[in-house]
Amino acid sequence: MRMDTVIMGGGLSGLTCGIALAKRGQRVTIVASGLSTLQFNCGSMELLGCIDGKAVTSPLEAIATLPQGHPYSKIGTDRIATLAEQAKSLLDDAGVIMEGNAAANHWRITPMGIAKPAWLTLFGHLHIDDLNQLPARRVALMCVRGFFDQPNGMLANGLKELGFEVEKIEFTTDDITALRRSPSEMRASSLSKHLVSNHALLRVADQINSLTGDAELVLMPSVLADEEAVRTLQSMVNKPLRMIATLPPSVPGARIQTLLRHYFRMLGGNYLMGDSAVSGTFDGDLLTAITTAKLGDMPLKADNFVLATGSFISRGLIADYERVYEPVLGLDVDADAEREQWTRFGVLEQQAYMGYGVATDNNLRCLKQGKTISNLHAIGSVLSGHDAIKMGDGTGVSLLTALAAAQDILGNK
Amino acid sequence: MVTEDIYNKEYDVIIVGGGVTGAGTARDCALRGLSVLLVERNDYSTGATGRNHGLMHSGARYAVTDGESARECISENMILRRIARHCVEETDGLFITLPEDDLAYQRTFVEACQSAGIRADIIDPEEARRIEPAVNPDLIGAVRIPDASIDPFRLTIANLLDARMHGAEALNHHEVEGLILNQGRVEGVKLFNKLKGEHVEVRGRVVVNAAGIWGQRIAEMAGCKISMFPARGALLIFGHRVNQMVINRCRKPANADILVPDDTVCVIGTTSDRIPIETVDDMRVTREEVDILLKEGIKLAPSLATTRVIRAYAGVRPLVASDDDPSGRSISRGIVCLDHAKRDGVEGFITITGGKMMTYRLMGEIATNAVCAKLGNTAACVTAAQPLPGSEEGAPSQSDLTKRYSFGQRAAIGRHGSLAARIEKDNDIDNALVCECEGVTVGEIKYAVQQLHVHNLVNLRRRTRVGMGTCQGKLCSCRAASLMGEMSHDVKRAQQDLASFLDERWKGMRPVAWGDTLREAQLTAAIYEGLCGLDMAVNTQGKEDQQ
Numbered sequence: 001m002r003m004d005t006v007i008m009g010g011g012l013s014g015l016t017c018g019i020a021l022a023k024r025g026q027r028v029t030i031v032a033s034g035l036s037t038l039q040f041n042c043g044s045m046e047l048l049g050c051i052d053g054k055a056v057t058s059p060l061e062a063i064a065t066l067p068q069g070h071p072y073s074k075i076g077t078d079r080i081a082t083l084a085e086q087a088k089s090l091l092d093d094a095g096v097i098m099e100g101n102a103a104a105n106h107w108r109i110t111p112m113g114i115a116k117p118a119w120l121t122l123f124g125h126l127h128i129d130d131l132n133q134l135p136a137r138r139v140a141l142m143c144v145r146g147f148f149d150q151p152n153g154m155l156a157n158g159l160k161e162l163g164f165e166v167e168k169i170e171f172t173t174d175d176i177t178a179l180r181r182s183p184s185e186m187r188a189s190s191l192s193k194h195l196v197s198n199h200a201l202l203r204v205a206d207q208i209n210s211l212t213g214d215a216e217l218v219l220m221p222s223v224l225a226d227e228e229a230v231r232t233l234q235s236m237v238n239k240p241l242r243m244i245a246t247l248p249p250s251v252p253g254a255r256i257q258t259l260l261r262h263y264f265r266m267l268g269g270n271y272l273m274g275d276s277a278v279s280g281t282f283d284g285d286l287l288t289a290i291t292t293a294k295l296g297d298m299p300l301k302a303d304n305f306v307l308a309t310g311s312f313i314s315r316g317l318i319a320d321y322e323r324v325y326e327p328v329l330g331l332d333v334d335a336d337a338e339r340e341q342w343t344r345f346g347v348l349e350q351q352a353y354m355g356y357g358v359a360t361d362n363n364l365r366c367l368k369q370g371k372t373i374s375n376l377h378a379i380g381s382v383l384s385g386h387d388a389i390k391m392g393d394g395t396g397v398s399l400l401t402a403l404a405a406a407q408d409i410l411g412n413k
Numbered sequence: 414m415v416t417e418d419i420y421n422k423e424y425d426v427i428i429v430g431g432g433v434t435g436a437g438t439a440r441d442c443a444l445r446g447l448s449v450l451l452v453e454r455n456d457y458s459t460g461a462t463g464r465n466h467g468l469m470h471s472g473a474r475y476a477v478t479d480g481e482s483a484r485e486c487i488s489e490n491m492i493l494r495r496i497a498r499h500c501v502e503e504t505d506g507l508f509i510t511l512p513e514d515d516l517a518y519q520r521t522f523v524e525a526c527q528s529a530g531i532r533a534d535i536i537d538p539e540e541a542r543r544i545e546p547a548v549n550p551d552l553i554g555a556v557r558i559p560d561a562s563i564d565p566f567r568l569t570i571a572n573l574l575d576a577r578m579h580g581a582e583a584l585n586h587h588e589v590e591g592l593i594l595n596q597g598r599v600e601g602v603k604l605f606n607k608l609k610g611e612h613v614e615v616r617g618r619v620v621v622n623a624a625g626i627w628g629q630r631i632a633e634m635a636g637c638k639i640s641m642f643p644a645r646g647a648l649l650i651f652g653h654r655v656n657q658m659v660i661n662r663c664r665k666p667a668n669a670d671i672l673v674p675d676d677t678v679c680v681i682g683t684t685s686d687r688i689p690i691e692t693v694d695d696m697r698v699t700r701e702e703v704d705i706l707l708k709e710g711i712k713l714a715p716s717l718a719t720t721r722v723i724r725a726y727a728g729v730r731p732l733v734a735s736d737d738d739p740s741g742r743s744i745s746r747g748i749v750c751l752d753h754a755k756r757d758g759v760e761g762f763i764t765i766t767g768g769k770m771m772t773y774r775l776m777g778e779i780a781t782n783a784v785c786a787k788l789g790n791t792a793a794c795v796t797a798a799q800p801l802p803g804s805e806e807g808a809p810s811q812s813d814l815t816k817r818y819s820f821g822q823r824a825a826i827g828r829h830g831s832l833a834a835r836i837e838k839d840n841d842i843d844n845a846l847v848c849e850c851e852g853v854t855v856g857e858i859k860y861a862v863q864q865l866h867v868h869n870l871v872n873l874r875r876r877t878r879v880g881m882g883t884c885q886g887k888l889c890s891c892r893a894a895s896l897m898g899e900m901s902h903d904v905k906r907a908q909q910d911l912a913s914f915l916d917e918r919w920k921g922m923r924p925v926a927w928g929d930t931l932r933e934a935q936l937t938a939a940i941y942e943g944l945c946g947l948d949m950a951v952n953t954q955g956k957e958d959q960q
Contacts, residue, residue: 040939112908114946146842149888151895153904158950180841247888248940312932313939319927321707340700343926343934347919348912348948351938353931389942 002301003029003270005409006290008277008328009308009316011036013380013398015260017306019090020406022267029300030269031292033276035314037381037394041253042245043125043222044108044118045098045399047084048072049392055117056392060084060102069334069385071397074362075404087399088120094263096256097123097227107131111245112151113158117392122252124230126219126242131162136240139164140215142208145172147186149247150221159219169211173203188246189254191223198232205236215239221246226255277309280329282368287329287376304375304409307331307358307366308402311381311388317356324356326382332359332367334384350390357384364405377405416606419582420613424450426784427602427617429589429631431455432462433565433770435623436572437777437796439581442784444799445792449581450615451573452604454588456872458569460625462770463875464696464728466648466682467675468659469493469501469561470771473508473533474666476525482747483529486771490559492797493568493774499803499829500568504674506560506659507541508533509552511712514664519554522663526558533558547656547714560659562675565770566875567828570865571801574832578802585866592620592634592762599635599753599762608868619784622764623776626693626731632764637757639764640734643693645727646683647702649710649925652721655679660713669709672717677850677882681710681717688729698725698924721929724921733767748772750779754787761787803832824852828877829860836860847896848889850882858896870894870914880918887937890914891945912951915941 005021007014010032018028048059048066056062064077072080084102091098098120100106105117107128121127128135139159143152156166175194179185195201212218222243224230234241245252265271275294280287289299309316309328318327319342324335335356336342342353358378359367366376380398381388388394426442428435431453439451453459472486494501510516519535526533534557541548541555548555573583586607593601593614601616622631629641654674662670673680684702703725710717733749736756749767753759765780778794785792800806826833836856837843843856861867861876870890873879879893880886890911898907915937922930941947 037939040936040944042944110944110946112945112947112950114950116946116949146845148845148847148892148895151891151898153895153898154908154950157904157908177841180845186845245944247891247944250944312935315932319931321927339927342931343923345920345923347916347938348942348951351934353926354935354938389938392943394943 003027004302005029005304005306006031006300006302007306007308008290009033009310009314009380009382010261010271010273011308011310011314011380011398012038012256012260012395013402014306014308015257015264016087016090016399017308017379017402017406018264018269019094019260019267020403021409022264022269024410026410028269029272029302030264031272031275031277031290031300033314034274035310036257037310037313038253038257039250040248041250041256041395042108042110042118043122043243043250043252044127045120045395046117046392047102047105047119047396049105049117050390055105057105057117058103059105059119067385071364071383071386071401072393074360074364075400079404080400083400083403084119084396086403090403091120095227095259099123099127109159109162109244111155111247113155113161115162119396122256123227124224124234124243125222125252126244134163136217137165138215138217139166140208140212140218141166141168142218142220143168143170144176144191144221144223145170146180147191147221149188150244151247155244167215171204171207171211173200173207175200175203187249188221188223188251189249192225192251192254195224196229201229201233202236205233208237208241212239217242219244222250222252225251277328280305282373285371285374287373290328304377306405306409307376307378307382308380309382311357312353314381316382319353324353326358329366329376330368331373331378332370333357334359350387354387354389355385357382359384363408364401377408379405416584419450419584420615422448422450422582422615424448424615424617425788426450426619426621427452427615428621428623429602430460430623430625430628431457431569431573431583431585432460432623432625433458433569433572433773434462434625434765434768434776435621436569436576437773438621438623438765438780439576439583440572440579441777441781441794441796443576443579443581444795445781445785445790447784447788447790449576450617451576451581451583452587452589452602453583453585454607456585456875457573457866458566458875460627461728461730462565462569464648464726465565465646465770466671466673466680467563467565468671468673469563470769471506471559472529472531473506473522473526473558473560474661474671476529476531477522478666479747480525480529482769483525483531485747485775486769487529487531487559489772489775490561493563494561496797496800497563497568497571497804499801500564500571502562502674504560504562504658506558506661507545507548508556508558508661508663509541509548509713510554510663511549512551512553514662516554518665519556519663523556531558545656545658545660547716548660549712549715554663556663560661562659562673564676567803570876571803574802583866585872586868589624589631589634592631594635597758598760619761619763619787621780621784622762622766623780625766626690626729628731628764628766629690632753635753635757635759635762637753637759637762637764639751639766641690641766642732642734643688643690644730644732645686645688646730647698647706647725647727648680648682649703649706649722650724650726651679651681651717652723652929653678655714655716655720662713669706670713672710672713676878678723681706681713693729696727697920698727700924702727703924722925723930725924726921731766748776748779750776750783752783803829825854825857835864847892848877848879848882850889851878853877853879853889855896858893859900862897862900869910870897871917873897874914880914886914886918887933887940891941908947909951911941912947
């Protein structure tokens, strides 16, 4: 069957683009490998967090100062505010309820207790608008006994440095203790599967209520699978209760991924799970079809294609012994030729390879051997010119380039 | 004993250097009843001891060129199989001849092995392909010899543990800044405690310089001149264990001609370059070294071409100019023990150097003999007969392990031998895995922190292998840092330590940062910087101590 658009990659950008197109009546197929950096999500989206090591307070203003090669500059900085609004309401429609706005960053609290700038934060997760006006003074930090993927000591110390009075409280319930039988089971994802029923949540609430004394705010690791579980537990606990992201696997990230996927399917989208694009057929300046690992000699044909295969982590980009390349379609990439240039000596320095990605024109259309492929857009982390780590722009670039590409595709029709 | 009490004692012997030679010497001295202090400027096994193949040479490699070294090797090889069996994996090895090599060399090689007392059996290439499927199938000849794989970190710690059980003291992160000299005698060492930033002096009747390549500097502090010839070798670690036997090239020793299976990985090496003594602290591996190692490694085992390289590192062997040759051109490859009283008129000072990791025990014996001669001690050396802690009679066999213990406990017994019995495992938390790749439990980390001189994550990695598996410490380093922070009640330091640890891991990954290794690096950055904000929490200037 011929599709209107085929999207390679089913992470945050691929799903967002797919939803935007399906909402406008397009027939869309997403080819999704199953790998997504939402696995490391912090429960927040970042539009622009840092420039030159300094925290950004007003992302919309700061975006206007970005260099030309940055995806936001390509989209056009005048469109950013509108696209950001659209992204928030798209997430809302999918059931991903987030708080925040693009005019002013708020602060999310990391698993190590560091305050980092964020644009949107998932419902039920701790975020602070103004670090000089903390929402509470006495905080009870709930630590699940034997759960090592929340570094409790560092988290408590970070919260203290922000000005909270923190008491660490270890707790467990029968459901949680049962997980201990296997030494590697105590992960956030397995906790989330066991803390679903009202009964299991009530036992957690009982512990919290009996142990937290005069605390004004209760914090716990983000190990609840969905919004319903968060609301239920909040209603059972007699104090304000907020979640803090854990080390991977990220339960809030999995929640975002699941909700977007369900919404895309509800809109009639076709999500090919566990498959990935392996090659494409070109005709002049058009991509006419792609083949996938599982469909073999049955190519997927479409009017438009979107490359949303991610960065090195997701294998959207590959570095081998000699060069950096885009493995599916052999597209042009922006990357240094010499291996020595890819990295820097110190692990926490800004690494050049983070900014590598496929080259595009200002409409995010890909280039192959210097020629624009007019029906192929690239979106998200596979794009060059941004740095999710040092600039805190990863999720924002994914969401906004996805919407910008969708508009371009719809406008082309 | 608390550190202050250690400073205030006077010792029979102070040993400078916490590599395997220093540790072996400390053990021998302690077993002969001497009071011993060992000092190390970084962590144990930081120098050449922790920067080689992990190969337990049969001696075959030296048989043609250096018969004496070959005989020392095979004799020590057989001793280590008895006294350090918890550090040794008996893999055996092959010396293969490739079409580009001269098959006639095989005959010379086998004869030289036999005259050195090394078992060397010529086998059919077909047989070689059968017993070692990873070997280059184009080989035209193969010889089977008793090489093995050895864990130098474990071996060093086992020697130190035994020394401590016999009354010795050891201090890591203590750098020798000078020697206490009095009328031509060395009477102790001036130390800098790098953990606390304190300067102290400790007195000893004899000082043994076992500082490897850094020994030239220590000797200079006593006004003695030793001409070292630093020989640098770079190596690569591959992400899984491609070969089950050691694979060598049957030709004159050359670059990158040994591939050793170590635990869950394998190691190719080494290059060999003379470097100026001033550069011995710069362990960065160059692109040229990586290129040579890959090119030659693939000839031993072609599947290395498609195996992930997880790390590159380099070490410096302390070769010494022979004292008989004033030109300094003739270099001794054997053990060199210098009594500076006879050589330079400086009493109370001995240097033990040259040699190989394989002969560390013999070096310890020779150095201890020299110390005992000075102190009038007549006790006999027992280190060749007495097993190291962890390898005593009655330690559990491999089949016992599979039947009776969990994965974490089995891995710990593999690492610590019978000492694993001291690891807490009575409750579910102590049995919980911190490092899934290497099977390190909470209990093992507690044991290492309390008993094995662990002050930071790099120390912990050397004692337990935490973070050494294919993920190179992606999640386990945070879990371990968090645990150590809670044990030491100094969370801030644990966070800084975590950053230093990631930096140390990165130093080895950077020269081979392509493919999945670059991918892992981006993943680590996404977790520790993106998700956690570690870069915003710490001072990013890496500590010099954490090289």
